[in-house]
Amino acid sequence: MDREYSAKILLVDDQPEGLLAIETVLEGLGQNLVKARSGKEALWHLLREEYAVVLLDVQMPDMDGFELAALIRERDKSRRTPIIFMTAAYKSEDQVFRGYELGAVDYILKPIVPEILRSKVSVFVDLDRQTHTIRRQSELLREAERRQHEKQIEDALAFSHAVSHDLRAPLRHIESFSGILVQTYGDKLDDRGRDYLQRLAGAAKKMMRLIEAMLQLSEATRVEVHREIVDLSRIAASLEAEFRQSEPQRQVDFIIQDGITAAGDSHLLRVALANLLCNAWKYTGKRARARIEFGKTDLDGLPVYFVRDDGAGFDMSHANKLFLPFGRLHARSDFEGTGIGLATVQRIIHRHGGRIWGEGRVGQGATFFFTLSHRAAAVGSPGNGA
């Protein structure tokens, strides 16, 4: 039995003597009795708490029991709360039917017979206790399921982390030996031989990128988040310099809003921004001149950060795939990629208590928005990601 459990019983009567009489009878049940002297007061209580049963005096001056019962039934919170009417006499059968229509489950005649009142109320207390127990059990079950699910994900990530880690060493050998082979024996091979060797090196490089991406994804899930004030504008600027260095021939205008700071993990937020800006850089790759923006706006007074580009964009009807591991909206022949970047970004944002979503139009660019706190996470925003 649940030791913390105590049913709430609402007693409604305009007469203090009436309330006292019922209270005396029900005290022995050891439950929580709440008294109301008017319909208004009763509704106030019913809005705030759930009750096992309401004992309602039919004759009250401001609002009679029937009117009050109708109002109780109109409200979601008390739509199913059992009501027992207390009345001095059945005035007519009509009145009794009206009471039942309004959701009364029982009538008690005054003067009250203590044993009858107690046994009727006990039925509802038992029912309430059972509902309470079932609710509690299903909460525990859900919690256990959630923990098991988390454990499965953790195990899978630990496994993929270990495998990825161990694959790196032999792959490095393949990479370095194929390099040596090209350098040392390249002139001894014919064109076809050199082509095979180049393909081998290319495939090893691709595999290395995939392994690095998987390690980054598992790291984003596993490492502890250390919060500090992070200068996001500075991170964005240093990433811009890296991209420019890697492809100096490209014409890209970077617009980075100054002084954007946030409380978060500096390493993880750098990884997140690197992935978002890398996407912006990559998916604008086919434009003669591109524009990439990093800025901050607000949604109902809460900070929302964004990375915007004017590149290839994407079809919003497939946006639900954006954040899934290996989810790609572009063909590999158009844009290289493993499809793990945004899944990593989403994990990082979630671990900060925020949410992320993307907006795009084919041929007209994309914008990725994210928040970094729980409050901001509650605000409505477009449906993908989150």
Ligand SMILES: Nc1ncnc2c1ncn2[C@@H]1O[C@H](COP(=O)(O)OP(=O)(O)OP(=O)(O)O)[C@@H](O)[C@H]1O
């Ligand atoms: N800025 C963007 N513009 C257009 N499409 C984008 C943009 N960012 C992401 N996408 C789409 O979302 C998909 C998932 O992005 P994600 O970063 O996870 O993968 P990726 O860039 O393909 O590979 P990688 O794992 O190397 O980052 C991409 O394949 C692309 O189709």
Ligand SMILES: [Mg+2]
């Ligand atoms: Mg990417």
